[in-house]
Amino acid sequence: xxxxxxxxxxxxxxxxxxxxxxxxxxxxxxxxxxxxxxxxxxxxxxxxxxxxxxxxxxxxxxxxxxxxxxxxxxxxxxxxxxxxxxxxxxxxxxxxxxxxxxxxxxxxxx
Amino acid sequence: xxxxxxxxxxxxxxxxxxxxxxxxxxxxxxxxxxxxxxxxxxxxxxxxxxxxxxxxxxxxxxxxxxxxxxxxxxxxxx
Numbered sequence: 001x002x003x004x005x006x007x008x009x010x011x012x013x014x015x016x017x018x019x020x021x022x023x024x025x026x027x028x029x030x031x032x033x034x035x036x037x038x039x040x041x042x043x044x045x046x047x048x049x050x051x052x053x054x055x056x057x058x059x060x061x062x063x064x065x066x067x068x069x070x071x072x073x074x075x076x077x078x079x080x081x082x083x084x085x086x087x088x089x090x091x092x093x094x095x096x097x098x099x100x101x102x103x104x105x106x107x108x109x110x
Numbered sequence: 111x112x113x114x115x116x117x118x119x120x121x122x123x124x125x126x127x128x129x130x131x132x133x134x135x136x137x138x139x140x141x142x143x144x145x146x147x148x149x150x151x152x153x154x155x156x157x158x159x160x161x162x163x164x165x166x167x168x169x170x171x172x173x174x175x176x177x178x179x180x181x182x183x184x185x186x187x188x
Contacts, residue, residue, distance in 0.1 A: 033178075069158075070165050070173035086181050087157050 005062035013076040017106050018048035021063045022073040026050040033085040034073040040092045041075075045109025046101060078104045113175045114140055118168070125167035126151050130186070136178075144180040153185045 013019050018041070024030030026038050026048070041048050053060035053072050060072070067074055067081045075082040077100065082088065091097035101108050115133040122129055122145075129149040136142040145164075152160040160183040165172045172179060 064173065068162055070170070081158060083158050083161070087161065090157070090182070 005058045006066060009059065009062055009066045012049070012051055013079045016049040017078055017104070018046055018101075019051060019076045020048050020073055021051045021053055021059070021076075023052070023054050025052050030054060031072070033071070036085055037073045037075060037088050040088060040097070043109075044092075044098060044101065046106060077101060077106060080104075113171060115143065118143065118145065118176070118179070121169065121171075122147060122164060122167045126163065136180070141176075142178040143176075144182075146182045146184070148184050148186050150186055152183055157183065 020026075020034075020037060020041065022029060022031070022034035022037065024034060026042075029035035029038055038050070051059065053063060063072070063074055064070055069081070069084060071084050073085055073088075075084075075088050082097075082100065083091070088097060091100065098108050115135055118133055119131050122131055126147070126149045128151065129147050131148075132146045134144045136144055147164055151163065155163070161181055164181060164183065168176065168179075
């Protein structure tokens with residue numbers, strides 16, 4: 001893996017508490033799976049940074065290698081990989097996502 | 111490019127022989143599936159690790175030939 005891409009990804013997930021690697025932007029998601037995660041985070045009132053992998057092919061490939069995860073979107077909280085769309089959705093439904101965010105000190109809508 | 115459900119099941123079974131797998135072709139187009147995989151090998155693993163085990167079984171096809179596989183994993187009931 002290109003060391004600079006890996007470093008850039010590590011920087012992204014360190015700089016912001018909640019980072020979503022996605023297709024498109026939070027305002028204009030370009031894929032249904034990315035849109036679903038944006039919707040969940042918005043519903044929880046979580047501030048997050050969206051990183052559009054479509055605008056940078058090296059990040060699109062690099063994040064898959066970085067996380068050992070083959071698909072986009074990918075959610076990171078406090079530098080830790082939480083999961084893709086299915087896991088985020090499942091955790092949202094069981095209340096685990098809110099719990100995780102709170103445990104990590106991310107403010108969530110009550 | 112599409113991939114048939116039997117192929118997905120066979121690949122998962124090769125890596126996780128005890129797996130009980132149910133696969134649904136969501137749109138009938140051989141490209142959008144939902145799979146539920148139950149295996150004892152998932153015991154003690156996080157969800158991320160469980161999904162990674164299934165992705166590994168699919169040997170790089172996920173995200174390529176296989177565009178969309180909604181995945182749910184669990185351990186068998188005691």
